[in-house]
Amino acid sequence: MSTLLNSFHETKYQLTGHGKRDIQTLLKAFQTIDPKLESDKYGQGKVIEEFQNKLSTYLGKESAVFFPSGTMAQQIALRIWCDQKGEKTVAYHPLCHLEIHEEEGLKELHHIHSLLLADKDRLIELEDVMTLPDHVACLLLELPQREIGGQLPPYETIEAISSYCRKKGIKLHLDGARLFEILPFYRRTAEEICRLFDSVYVSFYKGLGGIAGAVLAGDHSFIEKSKVWKRRHGGDLISLYPYIISSDYYFEKRKDRMEQYYQDAVELAELYNQCSAAATIPVIPVSNMFHVHFQLSKKQLEPILTEIYRETGVGLTGYLAETGEHSCSYEVSIGDQYGKVPKEKLKWVFQLINENLHQ
Amino acid sequence: MSTLLNSFHETKYQLTGHGKRDIQTLLKAFQTIDPKLESDKYGQGKVIEEFQNKLSTYLGKESAVFFPSGTMAQQIALRIWCDQKGEKTVAYHPLCHLEIHEEEGLKELHHIHSLLLADKDRLIELEDVMTLPDHVACLLLELPQREIGGQLPPYETIEAISSYCRKKGIKLHLDGARLFEILPFYRRTAEEICRLFDSVYVSFYKGLGGIAGAVLAGDHSFIEKSKVWKRRHGGDLISLYPYIISSDYYFEKRKDRMEQYYQDAVELAELYNQCSAAATIPVIPVSNMFHVHFQLSKKQLEPILTEIYRETGVGLTGYLAETGEHSCSYEVSIGDQYGKVPKEKLKWVFQLINENLHQ
Numbered sequence: 001m002s003t004l005l006n007s008f009h010e011t012k013y014q015l016t017g018h019g020k021r022d023i024q025t026l027l028k029a030f031q032t033i034d035p036k037l038e039s040d041k042y043g044q045g046k047v048i049e050e051f052q053n054k055l056s057t058y059l060g061k062e063s064a065v066f067f068p069s070g071t072m073a074q075q076i077a078l079r080i081w082c083d084q085k086g087e088k089t090v091a092y093h094p095l096c097h098l099e100i101h102e103e104e105g106l107k108e109l110h111h112i113h114s115l116l117l118a119d120k121d122r123l124i125e126l127e128d129v130m131t132l133p134d135h136v137a138c139l140l141l142e143l144p145q146r147e148i149g150g151q152l153p154p155y156e157t158i159e160a161i162s163s164y165c166r167k168k169g170i171k172l173h174l175d176g177a178r179l180f181e182i183l184p185f186y187r188r189t190a191e192e193i194c195r196l197f198d199s200v201y202v203s204f205y206k207g208l209g210g211i212a213g214a215v216l217a218g219d220h221s222f223i224e225k226s227k228v229w230k231r232r233h234g235g236d237l238i239s240l241y242p243y244i245i246s247s248d249y250y251f252e253k254r255k256d257r258m259e260q261y262y263q264d265a266v267e268l269a270e271l272y273n274q275c276s277a278a279a280t281i282p283v284i285p286v287s288n289m290f291h292v293h294f295q296l297s298k299k300q301l302e303p304i305l306t307e308i309y310r311e312t313g314v315g316l317t318g319y320l321a322e323t324g325e326h327s328c329s330y331e332v333s334i335g336d337q338y339g340k341v342p343k344e345k346l347k348w349v350f351q352l353i354n355e356n357l358h359q
Numbered sequence: 360m361s362t363l364l365n366s367f368h369e370t371k372y373q374l375t376g377h378g379k380r381d382i383q384t385l386l387k388a389f390q391t392i393d394p395k396l397e398s399d400k401y402g403q404g405k406v407i408e409e410f411q412n413k414l415s416t417y418l419g420k421e422s423a424v425f426f427p428s429g430t431m432a433q434q435i436a437l438r439i440w441c442d443q444k445g446e447k448t449v450a451y452h453p454l455c456h457l458e459i460h461e462e463e464g465l466k467e468l469h470h471i472h473s474l475l476l477a478d479k480d481r482l483i484e485l486e487d488v489m490t491l492p493d494h495v496a497c498l499l500l501e502l503p504q505r506e507i508g509g510q511l512p513p514y515e516t517i518e519a520i521s522s523y524c525r526k527k528g529i530k531l532h533l534d535g536a537r538l539f540e541i542l543p544f545y546r547r548t549a550e551e552i553c554r555l556f557d558s559v560y561v562s563f564y565k566g567l568g569g570i571a572g573a574v575l576a577g578d579h580s581f582i583e584k585s586k587v588w589k590r591r592h593g594g595d596l597i598s599l600y601p602y603i604i605s606s607d608y609y610f611e612k613r614k615d616r617m618e619q620y621y622q623d624a625v626e627l628a629e630l631y632n633q634c635s636a637a638a639t640i641p642v643i644p645v646s647n648m649f650h651v652h653f654q655l656s657k658k659q660l661e662p663i664l665t666e667i668y669r670e671t672g673v674g675l676t677g678y679l680a681e682t683g684e685h686s687c688s689y690e691v692s693i694g695d696q697y698g699k700v701p702k703e704k705l706k707w708v709f710q711l712i713n714e715n716l717h718q
Binding site for chain 2: 237
């Protein structure tokens with residue numbers, strides 16, 4: 001483990017996350033559960049069916065299915081839309097999860113090609129979508145675009161993209177790994193946003209802070225097909241309840257805290273932006289997340305942060321990613337931990353950053 | 360839920376299994392765990408690495424990796440061997456899990472064709488293997504052959520098949536979903552049996568009775584490749600610890616009880632075979648499992664069994680599978696429940712079966 005991560009774990013307060021991902025995360029979720037509750041069995045049973053129904057209602061879709069992972073759920077969604085159109089091409093952002101984090105699973109397992117829309121450092125616009133050739137089966141939009149700090153287009157842009165895709169016979173899929181997190185910014189319900197999409201994936205361990213697990217939602221026929229693919233992928237486990245029960249618990253616990261996390265993110269980003277050596281993307285966050293960029297090498301920044309953690313007992317990040325010879329960055333994702341940090345501590349931390357980075 | 364299953368669940372004693380698969384199965388496994396134990400993270404961390412090391416040692420392989428499911432692990436094993444040989448053909452039994460329970464995942468995701476060896480109702484013999492064409496990349500052997508009652512070939516047959524495959528450049532993969540269960544019959548260690556195979560999959564929720572999960576073992580290079588495919592399949596979850604901790608717990612709890620389950624299966628099969636209307640396959644079990652075949656329609660047998668459950672408080676099976684107009688069958692898998700049934704109850708049950716089926 002790196003010095004910075006060690007030192008982060010030793011702090012009393014952290015500016016990001018919900019706290020340690022230890023086994024208490026699981027055990028807490030089980031404390032209120034009927035001790036005789038029976039396991040789901042290969043996708044059937046009360047525990048899985050009730051949660052799927054709850055989520056399909058919440059997302060405003062006909063049907064929903066629980067998956068062990070979003071990687072599995074999204075590849076399958078794209079495969080179904082490709083099969084339906086009889087094409088093998090989809091489109092998404094160059095920093096889409098499928099493009100950079102899945103070892104080319106979509107290509108290797110499904111033989112689906114991807115058109116990369118927009119530049120790496122900006123959002124997909126309607127103009128980009130209008131360049132798509134007719135043989136594209138599905139466009140995937142990720143809201144917020146995580147790898148560029150969690151940026152969001154105006155709601156009207158999504159509406160326009162949705163209308164355009166419907167007219168052109170291109171299915172629109174939502175990578176909603178952080179869907180719960182963006183509702184406060186749009187001042188819309190999940191249902192209102194999902195209405196613009198043909199299929200939707202949501203995750204239970206990002207802002208919600210569960211153990212793992214995902215839900216894919218869409219119309220009945222789409223979801224029935226996705227269950228067949230779930231089995232093919234090896235995701236139709238005899239028992240998924242450890243993930244389902246924790247997903248349900250943290251969904252209920254945190255879905256209504258997203259407004260607070262969002263406001264916290266705006267507040268914290270402002271503190272960062274007051275430091276001359278730091279800047280956040282987006283400048284004003286639109287969800288619970290943003291990226292912090294420092295004009296300082298990782299090697300220079302690491303000991304400074306470690307010392308601040310030691311002195312104040314407040315951790316800012318557990319890692320630094322090099323972005324250039326003299327720059328580095330990290331992701332901030334606000335959760336329950338931020339609200340526990342005393343305001344005077346917060347002030348002290350940023351005072352120290354300012355002092356240290358002005359030397 | 361069927362009447363028979365309902366009635367089975369209401370019995371005080373059951374002749375099969377470890378008892379209800381409710382959430383206590385998970386919670387019990389966590390009772391002895393350090394409450395601060397940290398989650399694994401995308402395949403890394405103490406909890407997953409230690410268990411993988413334990414299993415690679417137990418199976419006598421260089422390396423091992425934990426998978427959410429056997430479906431995923433085995434498709435990946437076959438894919439790696441196919442890629443290595445540059446061929447797209449494997450061979451296995453007609454009732455192999457990949458052929459009948461995975462919605463053609465191997466073909467749909469990996470484009471691998473399968474040659475079906477032997478007839479449905481018998482084991483693969485050396486003579487069958489000797490008919491394999493050179494372009495077969497891998498032969499999968501399932502020990503015991505579950506769908507035909509859990510039959511096993513003599514150890515010498517496996518040795519001969521293994522030698523033949525090595526000579527011919529055909530990789531040999533073990534579907535060891537029930538590997539722990541067959542060790543007492545062969546009087547061999549897992550390591551001795553696995554030595555005959557290039558790759559091995561074992562499961563933690565069959566005879567061991569865990570929640571879900573599998574391990575794939577082989578040499579370093581094979582296992583490193585399998586991790587890439589695990590990510591592609593969507594199986595590289597941020598946290599797998601609910602399955603790992605329960606797998607470890609039930610592995611330690613039950614791996615040394617397999618001898619007892621095996622002896623119990625032999626005893627119970629004998630009781631069945633003393634009924635004129637029933638017969639078991641195998642006649643003398645070679646593991647903790649066997650199939651019971653009745654020369655009676657499902658419709659005739661179901662009310663008789665339901666009445667016996669009600670009268671004695673002992674459940675024999677929760678389901679009946681039709682095998683013909685006047686025949687049906689079910690699987691018996693011995694676990695902790697069998698030993699709790701008082702012997703006089705057992706005698707009474709079979710006395711009632713005999714009486715009722717002689718009318």
